[in-house]
Amino acid sequence: GQQVMQIPQYQHVQEGEDFTTYCNSSTTLSNIQWYKQRPGGHPVFLIQLVKSGEVKKQKRLTFQFGEAKKNSSLHITATQTTDVGTYFCAGWYGQNFVFGPGTRLSVLP
Amino acid sequence: SAVISQKPSRDICQRGTSLTIQCQVDSQVTMMFWYRQQPGQSLTLIATANQGSEATYESGFVIDKFPISRPNLTFSTLTVSNMSPEDSSIYLCSVEVQLAGTIYFGEGSWLTVV
Structure with missing residues (x-):
């Protein structure tokens, strides 16, 4: 059946x-699609x-779709405490x- | 986007009782879905709420336990029947704004069964 995997399961980083x-x-x-869910909140789009190989940026967030359209990544540059939450792909x-x-x-301050 | 209102936002329920969650959307949408999110887990699709017909349930979810209504294109209800502590979860209503497009979520209904 269909399966979507994400790694890592947890990540602790120092602010910045x-x-x-x-x-x-x-x-x-x-x-x-990518969603963010803050602690105690609901998933937000x-x-x-x-498109294959597509790259999109939102301020410090960079999203990439693989050439084969089977994988994707989300990269956050210089994390801030406001980035805390769970990130889901779907x-x-x-x-x-x-x-x-x-x-x-x-994100540890 | 769409504005989705869910109620109740939070409830504590007695074992064996049933609770109905309401979902209201500010515009007509074709696809409405109900998800469950158990503590610390990802989102699991319960069913697709079909307007004017029976909901389409995912494996592991049945109509007797989770009856769903969808009387029109802006409203749906999910009932959690005969609750047990294992039903303690967040229940989320969501809508698809355009075909195979973006999914937006309501704020969720946080149920605790004691």
Whole structure:
């Protein structure tokens, strides 16, 4: 069946350090989406990637979609305490929208 | 985007009782979904709420336990029936804004079953 994996499961960084989370799909995706969930909050849409090899930036966040459209990454430059939360990738498998297990980011001040 | 309102936002429920969660969207949407998020876990799709017909349930979820209604394109309800402590979770309503497009979430309903 469809499977979305993310690594690492947890990441602790010092404020100012960079952070990257990786997402891998068992099958090719038409698009991939990234969400952030703050502690005690709900998932909030960050971005959607559609094209093979696509790279999008949002301030300190850089999102990349692999050439084969089976993997993606989210990179945060110079983390801040406001970046704390769990980052999920998700994709469409037929009519089902499936989430990865998430990467929980802690930022130490 | 879409503005999605869920209620209740939080509740503590007695074992064996049932609770209905409501989801209201500020615009007409084709696809509405219900997810469950157990503590510290990712999101698991319970079912797709279909307007005017029975919901489509994922493996491991059944209508008797999680009856869903979708009377129109802006509203849906999820009932968690005969609750047990294992049902303590966040239940999230979500909508797809455009075909195979972006999914937006409500703020969730945090249920604790005691």
